[in-house]
Amino acid sequence: MENLLPIGRFSDVCRLSIKALRLYDELGLLHPARVDASSGYRYYTYTQANRAEAIRVLRSLDMPLDDIREALAGDDPTAVLERHRVRLEAELDRRTRMLSYLRRLIERKEGVMPYEITVKELPSQHVATLTRRTSAATLGEDVGGCFAAVGAALGAAGVPPVGPPYLVMPDVIDQETPGRIVVGFPVAVPFPGNGEVVGEEAPAMTVASTVHRGPYEEVRPAYHTLQGWIQEHGHQVTGPLREIYLTDPNCTPDPADYVTEVQYPIG
Structure with missing residues (x-):
């Protein structure tokens, strides 16, 4: 049988907090390989590290948890990834506009009233x-x-x-x-x-x-x-x-x- 890792050790391996691992278990994103019936302790395997890493990277890109579930559920996550890419590009455009706006706002002189009432x-x-x-x-x-x-x-x-x-x-x-x-x-x-x-x-x-x-x-x-x-x-x-x-x-x-x-x- 493949070596089992306690949740704390698996947390160190995959760089996900124990709290996050418990949440991902509850949401069906990453179940433990085994849960001890008497203690409730969760155990994982090294082969689950790739899935954990995929979740970590997707969360670092602010992908919603429901979309992560969809991406990991099938063999081809292309549609979900493309949808999120479009979302990220739109957010980048928005932030770029906000930086330009902030620059103009800072440079605007006090008392200037650019609006007609x-x-x-x-x-x-x-x-x-x-x-x-x-x-x-x-x-x-x-x-x-x-x-x-x-x-x-x-x-x-x-x-x-x-x-x-x-x-x-x-x-x-x-x-x-x-x-x-x-x-x-x-x-x-x-x-x-x-x-x-x-x-x-x-x-x-x-x-x-x-x-x-x-x-x-x-x-x-x-x-x-x-x-x-x-x-x-x-x-x-x-x-x-x-x-x-x-x-x-x-x-x-x-x-x-x-x-x-x-x-x-x-x-």
Whole structure:
């Protein structure tokens, strides 16, 4: 019989923590070769080190555990690896854009106000909306998924949107704090609702508005400019931040060409 390694020794061999090995056992990624029935001790073999190394490398590339399971389940992991390669390249592009944005932000002089502010009176409007809880790490993905879900619900009901999609952010979402998002489309007639997509009437409101041109990741200076303008002109923010997406990313390949209207309700 092949030599059995206690979990601590196998941890040293494959450079995975005991905690990680226990988790991978629970998730079905890497089962011990033997578990002692009386003590519950886990034992592994040297031949399992290659699988452990594959898991370690994939985790170092931030591959989700479910994708790792899929990659290791069959003889050909090409599709899973290709999907993750595309994901990594998109993340690299995003980080490169963020570095360029950071450089411009640092070089920007104090007091420069690159946004034009307008005040708008918005009438009440029938809308179809979906509310979801999200985190900073998955915000973009979740917003896109919510828009797709609302669009599908409208299509199934035969109710076309009559304006661009929008996002409302009732909560502050940052790296440490998740929160709610509300995505929606304006519609001409009341939407009857379909599962988590609901129909409602957005109330009339006065908003301070500006337009941001560029990647979504670079929109925060527009928030700051609006907030400063609102305070300087004696207004109060009376509702959550709103973003209206005036360009469709599916039809606008370069994020530098994205156009986003940013609004704060004021009183």
